[in-house]
Amino acid sequence: MTVRPTSEALHERVRAFVEGILRGAPPEPFDDLALALARFQATHVPALGRLVRARGIDLASARDASVIPALPCDVFRLARIAAHAPVEDMRVFRTSGTSQGKEARGEHPFRTTATYELVALRWGERMLWPDRQDLGVLVLAPSLEEVADSSLGFMLDLFARELRGPASFHVREGVLDIEGVARVAAEARASGKPVLVLGASFAFVHLLDGAGTRDFSLPPGSRVMQTGGFKGRSREVEPTELRRAIASLFGVPEAHVVGEYGMTELSSQLYEGTLAAALGARTTTRHGVYVAPPWMRVTACDPTTLAPLAPGETGILRFVDLANVDSSVAIQTSDLGRVTDEGVELFGRAPGATPRGCSLAIDEVLSRGSS
């Protein structure tokens, strides 16, 4: 079987799994599907094949997805992570710039975005708009035309197209259009139609800093999704303080301000569950706890051995994301977190070793850029 038909068949299995598990009836076990993806990828993605061989893993006889070796995020900038040829790339998402230049940006190529779109919309619907779809969309980020290789931009554009209200993007060439945001807020107040506000955390800080006396309050039922850190692009604001300030600015309950966790190397996203809980779509939860979709398995790993830790222990997070069909189903991040029955608590990037010399430290390189 050549790559494309196998890939297509796997995409179909994943989409069927997603639709099925949301109905409470997955067509096959998670582990079976994850291992099928891993076998396909180990055969057709050279980096994964090398990783499997280096670890001496027998994927053919494996029965548990925990044996799949997780690909460190760094590898996405060192090698092409795709089962298909570059000529078949329909879209390539790239990590944001680093101090090491554009050439060193990580790339996640997609032959098709159909599965990506399905999982983003299905989980977005569950976590951001479980009650209604007639929401306006106000995006504090550039439009997809301006950032065609941004996975976040792609997802925000997808949400804007999916929801039935008017949508507007308010960052152009790196500048936040504060007047435009105020205008859209006024229009929403006039129409009474609630709004979903989407954006990166630093954009919200810029909005708060430049808000002045303008009225940004939104109609009841409005909500906010913020994502990402500050990456040196604004002053840093403590999460609780930022959430309160955002809630106050838009006149929404704090529970309606939720964080999103996603990365270029993954296809699925996690959200804080407070909005869904406030709307009665989930059991009560708290800010700081992110909920993964049921087609994703998150495990904290020992940073030194990369072995899985017991639930509740803190380690670096490993994601098995079934929606990563043509790249790597298992991803190893350097983000610290803890996984409990409640969800995933995120503690930021694992701190680097204390520099004990004048040799350039890895942390210093990272802090110089905006990766």
Added chain:
Amino acid sequence: MSAEAEARARVLRVIAAGRRIQDPNDPLGAEARARLPAVTGLDPKGVELALSAHLETHATDAEIDTLLARTGRAPRCHVILAANVCTAPLRALALAAATSPDIVVRPSRRDPVVTDLLVRALSADEAFVRTHHASLTRAASITPAPGDELHVYGSDASIEAVTRGLPAGVCVRGHGTGLGLAVIGGDAPIDDAAASLAWDIVPFDQRGCLSPRFVLVEGGEARAEQFVQALDAALSRAAARVPRGPLDPALAAEIALYGASMEAVGLFLSRPSHAVGFDPSPCALVLPPPARVVHVVALAPTDAPNLLAPWAPFVTAIGLCDDGLLARAVCERAPFARCSPLGAMQRPPLDGPVDLRPSRA
């Protein structure tokens, strides 16, 4: 005595103080050997290697001429030291002594040992204090006045933080962090090059800004892999003589993630004493943790400019075994780096700052 001669004499007294620390039979030398393993995290044999082979206690007249030419003159010279390699205070104080007879030093909080010992040695040195009317004072805080020089060691961020609050008229010389790389030319004998390079990696457990972190091998993938195996063997042999100090958990974690990345892109050889990662067809360089962990890539001279572009500003040292095409391509990208033969990267002449890049301040 002219001002120039006085400056030279002061530098020579700093070097003489260093010789006391180098001498295991001198009380200061014995104290250094007793205190440094705990402070630096180096194995006692690593400390001995640092003191006996890398403390810069020999300088030719010409080297000191160059050192004097590379320093300024000021009524007072303040020095803020970071936890650089443990021998770094000697050169730092030699530069300060060349600059001024009145030196105020703030040692690194984490590693004050060699600074403390030099302060004690020089305070007890009649020639330094009485003949040349010099003073070296240890201070907890530094308050330079206009006209003074301030030599700051540390990361670029900490240099910037120190510089921000200074009065106008203080001349600041910032000595930032950096990295070394080695070039294995197409005609270099693999085993000899690996054996020499191992002794650039082992000193200070690779924590110095002259320590090679990247190795660029000319001549194709197979040759580069052959070099990886040779370097792995050479590092094992070197570790038998000078073991690596214990790893802290954060460093071990950085090595684990780096290793997983290398397993995916090429090869990762992990030993109790060191590790070597290999990327046979690099599209970017990845910085390995500084713990005798070396990142080796196969590289054609034509690809060097692109691959090195993001790293060139950080390169402080280049180890070479020829002046072939790759060596020349690399040196062009990092014009301020110190170039030396393999095996001598960690023994730069005492002819000025270790880091010859423009001041980081």
